[in-house]
Amino acid sequence: MEHMGIAPGRLHFSWVSSAESTKFVDVVKEVTEKVKALGPNQQFVKTQAKVA
């Protein structure tokens, strides 16, 4: 995805077991922080359908 031009840091991968609740919280916090820092995504956004 980053090869295609998605901003680095917008895409995250993690492996969290159902028993690792604290890790889940950490991951979610980290991801939201990083993505918020990048700002709103301008790519992969659809423009409204043009009405004639």
Add this chain to the structure above:
Amino acid sequence: MLEYRDKIIEISERLLKSCDVEMVIGFRKGSLPMMNEPCFAKSSADVQQLVWDSNCGINLANYLPNRKEKIGIIAKGCDSRNIVTHIIENKIKRDQLVIIGVPCQGMIDKRKITSTFADEIQSVEEKGDKILVTAGGQTTELNKLDVLQQNCSVCTHRNPVIYDELAGDLVQEQTDVDRYADVRAIEAMAPDEKWNYFEELLAPCIRCYACRNACPLCYCPTCFVDEAKPQWVQKGQEAIDIRTFHFLRAYHCAGRCTDCGACERACPVGINMRVFTKKLEKDCYDQFGWEAGLTPDVRPPLDTYRPEDPDDFIR
């Protein structure tokens, strides 16, 4: 390369006569120059139509999935690798096939040739490593090396990897080529540049799906783009839907693509969508040391687990 033809006809005739196969899949001349078409020869009269030259770029492995009969198939290097992939994926059985291997010296790019001439091309002939093009009543001689398809010019598997018969002597493989120069050029771009590069690349796409139909890997009964429930991607001409189609199709070919160039060749508007599949091909090679379709005895990296598999991207 032309001398392969007699040998191909001889082998095909023998196979059909002895009932070892029910048909031989090969090429015959198309109605336009540089447009050979696939030919399913079932009788010795059909066999006489078979040809071999530098316009046989279509990947014949595309016609194999789920066939029940015994088939003779003419296979150059990339076709044979896709046949191996089909065998690994249980799309055809090895004992159904008689593979007539054809050592290949590259196929010519019809777009490169048509773009060099202002007039309509009347005929294209081959003489050794020269291509004689007649356009507007004049004949011009071109070097074959200059008009090769890009993937053929960096090919390192010209000889078929499996075969039962050979139509000619094996050729020297290229060893000093840089296979991934184009991928590295994209990797070096900044994210915005990359985004714009692909935006421009895909702008002419009309979503005819010729690339998918020409691809031997794309044999799903219902392609994800045709599915309505759930609808993975909308069917319109929105740039983002076009992009989704191309990169998802490329992902489906990860670890399977042999860079045969059938997709690019089939494209009516000349998009080089191989830059998607090639990145994945490069990653597979760099991270798993894998090149698709070299042997039917090893499982591909995406359906095996090894403890040393790279996993730095997972936290």
